[in-house]
């Protein structure tokens with residue numbers, strides 16, 4: 370019997386102007402967890418799309434063998450029938466349908482044209498139990514957080530009797546606790562004989578669960594490692610991903626904070642639907658010139674709501690409290706008023722709030738800085754191009770040109786465009802929500818370097834982040850939030866992961 374469930378030989382996939390994959394070869398053993406690592410745009414998602422039939426035969430060259438047979442898929446449906454399931458980088462559930470409808474969508478059977486709903490509800494319960502999601506199957510998916518939606522996707526994959534499960538950055542939007550649960554679930558599946566292919570930029574997680582790691586760089590398969598046998602470390606993975614050593618992940622800081630620029634007092638934010646519930650409860654904090662201030666805490670702690678409400682209540686939040694900028698009280702009632710007062714905001718939800726996917730890279734980057742690239746109200750195309758080219762180079766945005774439609778960029782490169790957009794608006798106070806989510810290690814370091822430049826220029830940064838290493842590595846001060854309240858404050862010197870966790874839970 371063949372010990373490999375999946376074999377890829379000399380795979381090449383070309384898009385207009387981009388060779389996403391070039392002669393990629395790799396083998397996945399039956400029953401293992403095989404991780405794909407590589408920088409943003411290295412070709413990881415494209416590879417999984419070829420494997421699962423998103424790109425049908427004829428749109429690539431080379432061979433894919435699944436269970437010993439060369440595949441010839443015309444669509445994802447064909448691969449699903451053979452027990453191959455993929456969970457894409459961006460979740461793909463129907464938000465307004467229930468959990469059980471999402472699980473069985475597209476593969477329900479009818480008897481005399483009638484669907485037996487009760488059967489599907491009962492079966493859903495079984496799968497929800499397997500993935501550890503404690504929600505009634507009738508719950509509408511949009512009411513669930515990202516972590517739980519992820520579990521619904523997995524339940525859906527199981528319902529199709531997956532033998533090979535591909536997870537494209539499954540934990541990128543999850544907090545530590547949720548990620549840990551998902552990793553445990555993956556190990557559980559492995560025990561049951563399911564093979565897993567996992568893509569992740571969180572290398573510590575990769576090393577925790579993977580048996581094998583294949584590194585892709587610039588569309589080429591560089592090397593496959595046996596995690597135990599090769600005694601694989603994060604440093605070795607990074608070196609192979611980037612093509613060089615990356616020694617200082619957190620660049621050195623040369624400046625120190627000055628006087629207070631922003632002060633928020635007794636700030637509360639109300640739930641957008643349940644108007645008597647406070648999602649942020651009487652919070653007070655300050656931010657200094659030249660400071661990087663971090664907010665951390667578990668999912669649902671109220672960090673994002675706090676930031677969105679400060680940014681001119683621009684996402685439908687209702688808030689009360691005092692806001693002072695440079696000592697003066699101010700009322701901000703829209704994103705525009707926030708921008709006019711010197712605030713800039715990078716949203717954690719880049720898809721719906723950060724980008725116009727059908728427009729090109731340069732238009733997206735210049736979007737919130739229109740007054741900088743337009744003179745007398747007329748667009749200055751030259752300035753727009755210059756700005757976009759600069760960020761493309763500084764942040765290493767992988768795209769054939771700045772005229773590329775953003776939707777065609779890889780997930781991490783889209784995130785870099787969001788970051789560029791806010792940077793180009795050049796605000797006095799940057800609010801960045803999960804600025805490096807889905808971004809590879811090399812580009813993370815570049816973003817940290819830019820953050821240091823920003824504060825060295827006398828501006829200030831508020832960073833919401835679930836990644837404790839980056840919080841501890843970058844912030845001057847840290848506020849720990851939970852349940853809508855600030856539970857405590859730590860200086861750079863005091864901060865450790867243990868203290869932060871303890872503060873969030875105990876206060």
Ligand SMILES: Nc1ncnc2c1ncn2[C@@H]1O[C@H](COP(=O)(O)OP(=O)(O)OP(=O)(O)O)[C@@H](O)[C@H]1O
Pocket residue numbers: 384385387388389407408409410411412413414415416458767768777778779780781782807
């Ligand atoms: N539909 C498309 N049209 C044009 N180019 C594309 C398309 N899809 C992907 N690309 C390009 O192919 C390359 C590989 O992209 P891919 O999404 O596979 O990267 P990735 O390794 O998954 O990166 P990330 O870590 O950012 O998710 C990138 O340069 C990307 O811009």
Ligand SMILES: [Mg+2]
Pocket residue numbers: 413414415458537779780781
């Ligand atoms: Mg990807």
